[in-house]
Amino acid sequence: MAANTMISSGPGGGLSDLELAHGVAAGDEHSFEALMRRYNRILYRVARSILKNDADAEDALQLAYLHAYQGIAGFRGQSKLSTWLTRIVLNEALLRVRQRGRDATVIALECSLEEDFESAPAQTRAESADERPDALAMRAQTRALIERRIDALPEAFRTVFILRALEELSVEETAASLGIPEATVRTRFFRARSLLRESLAREMDTATSEAFSFDGDRCDRVVRGVLNRIRPPDTT
16 A cells, blocks of 8 residues: 555555655654554554564564654655554564574574575474354364464564465565565565465464454554654643
């Protein structure tokens, strides 16, 4: 979705990304809330793809939104707002990884695909699921399985997979968001799918769309947390 694309429904109503950005830059809290609700899911998934922890991903997302709020006056709409926000979230997530002393160079351009592939964990075959009368329970179990297997992917593969498969970004959009060549996106996505296919089998098609969902409570919590941090203290 281009930065100046009009949106007729969803968070922000008919406002384009650029219009929302201008509203946020002008200090309009409603515009900022609409922006967060529009991009909460994709940005949360990006953060979690790096951190592999729900709470850490939420914290990183909130700090990233604060950085975006402080710097959004410089957004001119020359690139997609989603790309601009994704880079901020990636930086915040990778900073947390560095602070934990882990190798945070996996997204770097110089990271070789061969090294990524060799560092991949051993594949395991998914056990055949027993037939259960409760379809909802089975779906929940399948979703949990998918999340565990995605978490087990090497970082470089995992982030590309989440953006391409879960968020359905194009190769071009994913490359722009991560700052890597389109050919690298294609290769990492292909290998990520190969690693997952054997272990997930048929479950992948039915449950991938719900992996790492950004439910209403979490969405509200992130929005509330950020808004509370930008509001001036009540002196009355």
